Structure formats: structure tokens, C-alpha cells
Amino acid sequence: MDKISELRNLLNSRIAALELEKRKPVSLYEPMAYVLENNAKRIRPLMVLLAFGSVSELPENLCLDTALAVELLHNFTLIHDDIMDQAPVRRGKPTVHIRWNTDTAILSGDALFALTYPFLISAFPDKAAKLVHSFSSYVLEICEGQMLDMELPEKQQVTIHEYIEMIRQKTAVLLGGSLAIGAMAGGAEDWIVDEYYRIGEALGIGFQIQDDLLDAFGEPEKFGKQTGGDIIENKKTFLLIRAFEKANADEKIALNECLKISNSEEKVQKVLELFTKLGIKEETEQEVKKYFLLASEALENLPKEFTSEELKLFIQHIFFREH
Amino acid sequence: MDKISELRNLLNSRIAALELEKRKPVSLYEPMAYVLENNAKRIRPLMVLLAFGSVSELPENLCLDTALAVELLHNFTLIHDDIMDQAPVRRGKPTVHIRWNTDTAILSGDALFALTYPFLISAFPDKAAKLVHSFSSYVLEICEGQMLDMELPEKQQVTIHEYIEMIRQKTAVLLGGSLAIGAMAGGAEDWIVDEYYRIGEALGIGFQIQDDLLDAFGEPEKFGKQTGGDIIENKKTFLLIRAFEKANADEKIALNECLKISNSEEKVQKVLELFTKLGIKEETEQEVKKYFLLASEALENLPKEFTSEELKLFIQHIFFREH
Numbered sequence: 001m002d003k004i005s006e007l008r009n010l011l012n013s014r015i016a017a018l019e020l021e022k023r024k025p026v027s028l029y030e031p032m033a034y035v036l037e038n039n040a041k042r043i044r045p046l047m048v049l050l051a052f053g054s055v056s057e058l059p060e061n062l063c064l065d066t067a068l069a070v071e072l073l074h075n076f077t078l079i080h081d082d083i084m085d086q087a088p089v090r091r092g093k094p095t096v097h098i099r100w101n102t103d104t105a106i107l108s109g110d111a112l113f114a115l116t117y118p119f120l121i122s123a124f125p126d127k128a129a130k131l132v133h134s135f136s137s138y139v140l141e142i143c144e145g146q147m148l149d150m151e152l153p154e155k156q157q158v159t160i161h162e163y164i165e166m167i168r169q170k171t172a173v174l175l176g177g178s179l180a181i182g183a184m185a186g187g188a189e190d191w192i193v194d195e196y197y198r199i200g201e202a203l204g205i206g207f208q209i210q211d212d213l214l215d216a217f218g219e220p221e222k223f224g225k226q227t228g229g230d231i232i233e234n235k236k237t238f239l240l241i242r243a244f245e246k247a248n249a250d251e252k253i254a255l256n257e258c259l260k261i262s263n264s265e266e267k268v269q270k271v272l273e274l275f276t277k278l279g280i281k282e283e284t285e286q287e288v289k290k291y292f293l294l295a296s297e298a299l300e301n302l303p304k305e306f307t308s309e310e311l312k313l314f315i316q317h318i319f320f321r322e323h
Numbered sequence: 324m325d326k327i328s329e330l331r332n333l334l335n336s337r338i339a340a341l342e343l344e345k346r347k348p349v350s351l352y353e354p355m356a357y358v359l360e361n362n363a364k365r366i367r368p369l370m371v372l373l374a375f376g377s378v379s380e381l382p383e384n385l386c387l388d389t390a391l392a393v394e395l396l397h398n399f400t401l402i403h404d405d406i407m408d409q410a411p412v413r414r415g416k417p418t419v420h421i422r423w424n425t426d427t428a429i430l431s432g433d434a435l436f437a438l439t440y441p442f443l444i445s446a447f448p449d450k451a452a453k454l455v456h457s458f459s460s461y462v463l464e465i466c467e468g469q470m471l472d473m474e475l476p477e478k479q480q481v482t483i484h485e486y487i488e489m490i491r492q493k494t495a496v497l498l499g500g501s502l503a504i505g506a507m508a509g510g511a512e513d514w515i516v517d518e519y520y521r522i523g524e525a526l527g528i529g530f531q532i533q534d535d536l537l538d539a540f541g542e543p544e545k546f547g548k549q550t551g552g553d554i555i556e557n558k559k560t561f562l563l564i565r566a567f568e569k570a571n572a573d574e575k576i577a578l579n580e581c582l583k584i585s586n587s588e589e590k591v592q593k594v595l596e597l598f599t600k601l602g603i604k605e606e607t608e609q610e611v612k613k614y615f616l617l618a619s620e621a622l623e624n625l626p627k628e629f630t631s632e633e634l635k636l637f638i639q640h641i642f643f644r645e646h
Binding site for chain 1: 347348350351403406407425426427429430432433434436437438440441444445448451452455456458459460462463466467469470471473474
């Protein structure tokens with residue numbers, strides 16, 4: 001993964017070169033610098049660069065500012081999402097609205113978003129219209145997905161179709177978009193750009209469902225955080241929604257009883273037992289595999305001259321986690 | 324002003340044709356439709372259209388989507404500003420965060436902003452890079468201005484220079500930007516675009532200072548709202564800042580005493596007396612005139628083929644209010 005580290009370093013240097021912390025008013029730019037200076041994996045901008053490198057003979061660093069735009073956009077959505085989700089911590093640090101305040105988080109997020117577009121197109125003025133149109137449509141879908149996500153807890157009944165549509169818009173669109181933007185900047189034909197989009201989108205949906213799975217059945221050491229959190233919070237995950245869909249009348253009553261248990265340990269154990277009884281674990285594993293297979297096959301089906309080993313390895317490494 | 328009404332109708336029809344209220348999720352798009360359906364004067368998009376018409380032989384409606392982008396941007400900033408300023412009412416209606424809630428206001432604002440860019444460039448793909456760069460730089464300045472404005476109440480000492488810089492960024496930049504964007508879309512040379520920017524910027528600063536003046540010394544019937552509001556709230560306006568700059572030690576003490584008066588009527592009367600004693604009214608009138616003269620002269624100095632009577636009449640009508 002030497003190439004990946006090299007590109008990640010390039011991205012981190014580019015971000016540092018923005019010198020956001022030196023701009024005025026400090027109160028506006030400091031929070032922007034704060035969210036960007038971290039040990040983030042830079043997954044999305046790396047996907048931009050790797051897709052660009054896959055379809056083009058040109059060196060990846062030509063596409064660096066375009067990749068940067070995607071990372072800035074992603075961090076803008078994190079700042080605003082964290083306000084709405086009342087999240088106190090992100091990547092081990094207090095979130096912007098906690099460290100400063102909500103007004104600052106709103107405004108610094110807006111400014112971060114305003115910064116993105118010039119970077120998106122700076123190296124590709126002749127493709128500006130196309131890049132801007134695609135990029136904006138992704139942002140709109142992310143907003144739609146976030147709204148659906150916020151409405152989830154209040155909704156009486158959520159179908160698995162609605163749930164997948166929500167994670168598609170909220171998360172998968174930008175992963176698809178990252179590959180598509182890179183391919184577009186690299187001058188790929190429309191059908192190749194579309195194919196790249198679909199690969200990233202499938203990876204994103206698979207990844208999110210896998211996240212739900214690992215939160216319930218993962219090994220904490222490998223997952224990187226304590227499991228069972230979603231169950232304790234009664235979060236409507238792929239697993240819980242499917243469990244309600246599959247349960248018979250008695251099992252539905254039992255599941256609803258489980259959700260009311262106040263002892264966390266007991267609650268997690270009981271819910272997991274019901275999930276197991278209903279075959280939810282296996283079904284979810286199948287669903288994850290389905291999306292990852294979709295992505296792998298689409299990638300294999302692309303003409304060899306429009307894919308790269310680096311991209312394949314990166315996808316393998318980031319998305320196909322063990323569990 | 325027949326032409327103006329015609330263009331305003333065109334803009335309102337274009338906004339209605341977006342059919343935002345029909346898009347899903349309704350909870351995201353309804354607030355966007357709500358802020359846009361009103362009797363707004365559409366000053367900024369009209370400035371885009373009139374500048375376009377001034378420099379170009381092409382019909383204004385070619386620039387309609389670009390003008391729309393500026394109106395969408397303006398309304399996005401209003402939604403977010405109203406959250407930060409805790410404003411309950413805008414144009415006689417509850418603000419979005421009051422009518423719905425803060426999360427909805429954040430997200431609907433974001434989505435409105437995301438909508439803008441494709442409209443900005445749709446009719447001018449060959450000028451997309453230039454339009455996007457300018458547009459984004461205006462948004463950044465608006466964010467900077469809003470941050471400075473939020474910090475104003477806490478600041479011990481604000482110089483008149485800092486105050487003018489704040490209103491320039493927060494308000495005047497987008498008025499300058501509206502004329503510049505229209506001229507740019509119309510294919511004007513850079514120096515003409517810059518000149519248009521400066522005209523709008525000067526108008527914006529003059530307008531804001533005039534607003535401060537009218538709030539203190541205007542006739543309520545002509546001003547359209549009760550006067551004295553700024554004084555009652557101890558708002559740091561052009562007048563109050565200049566009063567503190569001009570006051571001697573005794574007058575400073577008197578002014579500070581006035582700010583503590585709890586009876587509103589008495590407070591307004593005493594502060595106005597001090598303003599009058601210090602010659603603040605005349606000075607502020609002079610300052611307003613200075614900026615408007617700057618704008619008028621710049622407009623007159625443009626080659627005849629790059630200005631229009633409609634634009635001049637519009638500026639006269641909107642900005643040079645009686646007081």
C-alpha cells in the first residue's frame with residue numbers, strides 16, 4: 001500500500017497548505033482547520049485520485065485539488081450532521097458545536113462548503129460544468145439522506161427498502177460520487193463514469209450494512225469500538241428492521257419487550273438471541289456480500305485499461321473488512 | 324418601471340417552476356419553497372439581469388437561471404443567519420427554525436446552497452470556472468461578515484473601519500457580486516466586471532449606513548417600521564460607534580448612562596439628543612451620500628454601450644430612498 005500512503009501524504013500536505021488556521025476571522029477558520037487536522041483515512045479523496053489514475057495517463061497529483069474538494073465537502077457534512085445528531089465526539093475529539101458553539105459550527109460548515117467548488121474545478125475548467133452538476137447532485141442527495149435518517153426514530157414502520165435508500169443517499173452516494181468525479185476529471189467516457197459511480201455506491205451500501213452487522217456481532221478488538229451500542233439505543237438498523245419484518249406475532253411481542261429492558265448487558269444478549277433465532281446474522285452477511293460482489297464484478301467488467309491494481313487493492317483493504 | 328416588473332414576474336415564475344414543494348422528502352424541500360414564496364423585491368437577481376442586459380445584446384431571460392442562483396444563495400444565507408441571530412420573524416412570517424426547527428433550518432439551508440451552483444452556470448458552461456470562482460469568493464466573504472457581525476456585541480471597542488468592513492462583507496459583497504455576475508455572464512471584459520462589482524459594493528455600504536440612519540432619524544411612515552429599535556437594543560450601528568469616537572470624556576459618560584435607561588421612549592429621546600449634539604446625523608448623511616456618489620460616478624463613467632437606463636432607474640428607485 002505504498003502508493004496509497006504516498007497519496008495520503010500528498011493530500012495531508014495539500015490540506016496543511018491551505019493554512020486555514022491563519023485566515024481571518026480566526027473564529028470562522030479555526031474550526032475548519034480543526035476538523036481537517038486529524039488522522040482521517042481520507043477514503044473519499046483517495047477514491048477520487050485512484051479513479052483518476054485508473055482512467056488517465058496523467059499523474060494523480062493533477063487531480064489533487066479536485067480530491068481535496070471532496071474531502072472538504074465530506075467534513076462540511078460531518079460538522080453539520082454532528083449538530084443535528086447532537087454528537088459530542090468525532091474521531092476522539094469534541095465536535096465543533098461542543099468545542100465552540102452551534103452558531104460557529106453552522107457558519108464554519110457553510111464556509112467549508114463554499115470553499116469546495118473552486119477546488120473541484122480548478123484543474124479542469126473545460127469540465128467545470130459537468131463536475132459542478134454531478135457534485136451538486138451528490139450534495140442534494142446527502143441532504144435528503146440526512147433528513148430521512150433524522151426522521152427514522154419517529155417513524156412507526158420503516159421498510160428495509162426505505163432503510164437502504166436512506167443509507168444509499170446519506171453515505172453511498174458520496175463514495176460513488178468520489179469514484180465518478182475522479183473518472184470524470186480523468187476524461188473517461190460517460191458509461192465508464194457511470195460504472196465507477198455504481199461501484200462506489202454498492203461499496204457504500206455494503207459497508208454501511210456491514211457496520212450495522214459488526215455493531216451487533218463483531219469482535220470489539222477488530223471492530224475498534226464496543227459492540228451492542230445500536231441495540232442499547234434501539235437504533236433502527238438493517239438487523240432490527242429485518243427482524244421485525246421476519247418475526248411472527250409472538251416474536252414481535254418478544255422483540256418489543258426486549259427493547260424495553262433497562263439493563264444494557266441483558267438487553268444486548270436477549271436481542272442477539274432473537275436475531276440469531278430469526279436468522280438475521282446470516283441474512284445480513286448475505287446482503288453485505290451481495291453488494292460487495294456487485295462492486296467487484298462491475299470493477300472486473302471494466303476494460304483493463306480503465307482500472308488499476310492500486311484501486312482494486314485499496315477497495316479490498318478498506319471495504320472488505322473481516323468480521 | 325415596467326421592465327422591472329416584467330423581469331420580477333419572470334423570476335417569480337422561474338422559482339415557482341422549481342416546484343420545490345413537490346420534491347421529496349417534503350420535510351427538506353417544503354421549507355425551501357416557504358422562504359422563496361414571498362413578496363421579496365428580488366433585488367439581487369434583478370441586478371444580475373440588469374447588468375447582463377447592460378453589457379450584452381442578448382435577451383435577459385438567457386441569464387434567468389444565473390439570476391436565480393443568486394436569489395437561492397441569498398435565501399440560504401437568510402435561513403442560516405436567522406438561526407444564528409435568533410430571529411423569530413422574516414418578512415412577516417415565522418422564520419424556518421421557528422416554523423419547523425433548527426435542524427430542519429440547517430439542512431434546508433444546506434440543500435438550497437447545493438442547488439445554486441448548477442443554476443449559476445447552466446447557460447454559460449464556457450464561463451463556468453470564472454463564475455464559480457467569483458460566486459464562491461462572495462459566499463466566503465458573506466460568512467466572514469456574518470461572523471464579524473456575531474462578534475460585534477461582545478467586542479469592547481469597535482472602530483468605524485471595522486464596522487464598515489463588516490457591513491461590506493455581510494451585505495455589500497453580494498450586491499456587488501450580483502452586478503459582477505450579470506456582467507460576467509454577459510461577456511463583459513474584466514475591467515467592466517470589476518467596475519460593476521465596485522458600483523454594487525458602494526451601493527450596499529451606502530444602503531446599510533442609510534438603514535442605520537433611518538432607524539434613528541427616519542419617519543416611521545416612510546421607513547416602513549418603528550424607529551429607535553437599534554437604540555433600544557444598544558446595537559452597535561454606524562451612529563453609535565461614531566458617537567463614541569467623537570465624544571469627549573464627559574459625553575462618553577453621558578452616552579454610557581443613556582444606554583442603561585430602561586424606559587425605551589426616554590432612552591431613544593436622550594440618545595438622539597446626544598447624536599444631534601455630536602453632529603452624528605449630518606455626518607452619517609454625508610457618509611451615505613459619499614458611497615452613493617461613488618456608485619453614481621462609477622456608473623456614469625462606464626462607456627455608454629455598457630450601461631442601460633433601466634439599471635440606472637432601478638438603482639435610483641431601490642437605493643436612493645428618501646429620508
